Amino acid sequence: MEQQLIQDSLQGKFQHGIISFDESSDILTLTVKKQVVIEVIHFIKEELGFHFLTDLCGIHYPDQELALGVVYHLHNFQRNIRIRIKTFTSVAEPEVETLTAIFSSANWMERETYDFYGIVFVNHPNLIRILNVEYLDYFPLRKEYPLEDQTRTDKDDRFFGR
Amino acid sequence: MENLEREHIFVRPEDYDKHFSTLNLGPTHPATHGIFQNILTMNGETIVDAEQTIGYIHRAFEKLAEKRAFYQITTLTDRLNYCSSPINNIGWQTTVEKLLGVETTKRIDYMRIIIMELARISDHLICNSVIGVDSGALTGFVYLFQEREKIYEIYEEICGARLTTNLGRIGGFERDFTPSVIRKIREFINHLPKVIRQFEKLLLRNRIFMDRTIHVGGISAERALNYGFTGPCLRAAGVDYDVRVMNPYSSYNDFDFTIPVGTNGDTYDRFCVRQEEIWQSINLVKNALENLPEGDFHTDVPEFYLPAKEDVYSKMESLIWHFKIVMGEVQVPVGEVYHAVEGGNGELGFYMVSDGGRTPYRLHFRRPCFVYYQAFPEMVKGSFLSDAILTMSSMNVIAGELDA
Numbered sequence: 001m002e003q004q005l006i007q008d009s010l011q012g013k014f015q016h017g018i019i020s021f022d023e024s025s026d027i028l029t030l031t032v033k034k035q036v037v038i039e040v041i042h043f044i045k046e047e048l049g050f051h052f053l054t055d056l057c058g059i060h061y062p063d064q065e066l067a068l069g070v071v072y073h074l075h076n077f078q079r080n081i082r083i084r085i086k087t088f089t090s091v092a093e094p095e096v097e098t099l100t101a102i103f104s105s106a107n108w109m110e111r112e113t114y115d116f117y118g119i120v121f122v123n124h125p126n127l128i129r130i131l132n133v134e135y136l137d138y139f140p141l142r143k144e145y146p147l148e149d150q151t152r153t154d155k156d157d158r159f160f161g162r
Numbered sequence: 163m164e165n166l167e168r169e170h171i172f173v174r175p176e177d178y179d180k181h182f183s184t185l186n187l188g189p190t191h192p193a194t195h196g197i198f199q200n201i202l203t204m205n206g207e208t209i210v211d212a213e214q215t216i217g218y219i220h221r222a223f224e225k226l227a228e229k230r231a232f233y234q235i236t237t238l239t240d241r242l243n244y245c246s247s248p249i250n251n252i253g254w255q256t257t258v259e260k261l262l263g264v265e266t267t268k269r270i271d272y273m274r275i276i277i278m279e280l281a282r283i284s285d286h287l288i289c290n291s292v293i294g295v296d297s298g299a300l301t302g303f304v305y306l307f308q309e310r311e312k313i314y315e316i317y318e319e320i321c322g323a324r325l326t327t328n329l330g331r332i333g334g335f336e337r338d339f340t341p342s343v344i345r346k347i348r349e350f351i352n353h354l355p356k357v358i359r360q361f362e363k364l365l366l367r368n369r370i371f372m373d374r375t376i377h378v379g380g381i382s383a384e385r386a387l388n389y390g391f392t393g394p395c396l397r398a399a400g401v402d403y404d405v406r407v408m409n410p411y412s413s414y415n416d417f418d419f420t421i422p423v424g425t426n427g428d429t430y431d432r433f434c435v436r437q438e439e440i441w442q443s444i445n446l447v448k449n450a451l452e453n454l455p456e457g458d459f460h461t462d463v464p465e466f467y468l469p470a471k472e473d474v475y476s477k478m479e480s481l482i483w484h485f486k487i488v489m490g491e492v493q494v495p496v497g498e499v500y501h502a503v504e505g506g507n508g509e510l511g512f513y514m515v516s517d518g519g520r521t522p523y524r525l526h527f528r529r530p531c532f533v534y535y536q537a538f539p540e541m542v543k544g545s546f547l548s549d550a551i552l553t554m555s556s557m558n559v560i561a562g563e564l565d566a
Contacts, residue, residue, distance in 0.1 A: 132217065
């Protein structure tokens with residue numbers, strides 16, 4: 001019911017910006033184009049009452065054309081609904097508009113995302129690494145930097161009957 | 163002549179504002195209670211600006227988690243907020259259970275509530291007694307640390323470890339509460355109110371303590387929400403958001419408890435909110451212990467819950483499961499899940515994306531400290547250095563949680 005309302009009002013306003021709605025996972029998830037993501041978040045904050053930015057993080061799908069993703073979790077305290085917004089961008093052009101003008105809490109979360117995924121948040125007031133050292137020249141959470149793999153590739157499948 | 167000399171030695175009053183000095187508070191300063199740095203720009207004793215540098219104990223947990231079997235990630239969560247590791251452990255286990263769609267029995271839920279509330283008590287005890295230390299009252303700290311020791315003894319009895327507990331398993335607990343655990347919890351819960359009352363007598367209406375903490379490091383509810391505050395710090399600002407009530411997990415909705423809120427969001431309010439939460443937690447533990455239902459202490463999730471040792475030695479199926487679990491051979495369904503628990507400092511969230519493999523495809527920890535510590539400069543600008551230290555300790559910034 002609530003989800004339908006959110007879906008309708010968003011679809012009315014951003015017909016072309018919204019790529020998909022997904023109700024199959026635990027939270028209503030929508031994927032939007034990166035050009036409109038800030039507008040969408042501003043709209044759902046001001047009009048739909050999602051006043052709390054719970055979480056912001058990056059994700060990397062190396063097989064996709066738009067490989068780098070930013071995942072926003074917002075929460076409406078009054079009606080107790082959460083929403084997840086995703087936007088994707090390519091590794092070659094990793095720019096996404098910053099959310100710091102709307103949520104002050106986005107500042108460090110975006111720095112963390114930049115630090116680990118190299119997603120550049122345009123107009124961010126202080127986009128520098130936060131947890132890693134400044135002279136690191138790669139983005140460690142991207143999938144091309146493998147760890148020693150204990151469960152997936154190291155083990156020879158023959159020994160496990162697969 | 164005398165006047166001229168004085169002019170050379172002293173800064174003229176109109177130039178006071180131009181002479182800022184830089185003060186490094188940290189990384190290893192006793193007042194930070196952890197390894198992180200605050201670079202303060204000072205005008206005399208007043209703070210003009212502050213900038214935090216964090217990441218000194220960053221251990222790449224999110225990267226490590228992408229290559230670990232699910233049961234091995236519990237040990238990573240221990241090291242987030244190490245003052246209340248069982249909450250992190252159980253938060254992670256319930257996240258996996260949510261992804262798997264496992265329903266736990268009431269007994270498991272109540273056992274978890276007992277442990278989590280004990281952990282919350284120990285977290286708040288440390289934070290509040292340290293606020294006392296930073297304002298110059300060491301006595302309360304010594305009193306309360308004795309009680310924390312008892313909580314650690316209870317952990318020890320339950321899981322064998324004290325600080326980084328690795329407590330519980332996916333699907334329940336590795337063993338049931340022994341009669342001695344129940345006795346220890348009961349003794350502790352009966353004894354604690356006396357000590358807390360003693361502690362409150364020392365500080366709560368103490369003129370010096372009140373002068374040091376009231377209107378120090380305050381933040382408005384609106385700014386606190388904008389900065390993503392959760393937990394006692396948000397409630398001190400007057401917003402009654404508590405994950406235990408808003409999105410009840412582990413049967414918290416069976417219990418009746420109140421959420422204390424403050425008004426100013428200052429250090430004193432944060433202290434009082436934590437203090438009241440200790441009282442609420444005591445009642446929760448009491449109620450959960452009294453109403454502890456009979457039943458199994460673990461759910462039937464053979465893919466994740468290690469079978470009993472005697473079965474492993476005598477039954478083929480158990481041996482296979484044992485082997486598969488230990489080797490991390492178990493796959494989970496494809497899915498995406500966000501699960502939050504109320505940690506010592508607020509909403510501790512786990513965002514997990516699973517691609518159907520044996521490890522999370524992506525795991526992000528929403529660490530409450532990390533999110534709200536960025537408000538620190540705004541909270542201390544214009545206040546004195548000693549107030550900044552009190553503000554910091556009342557925010558309960560835990561370096562492990564800050565850096566993940």
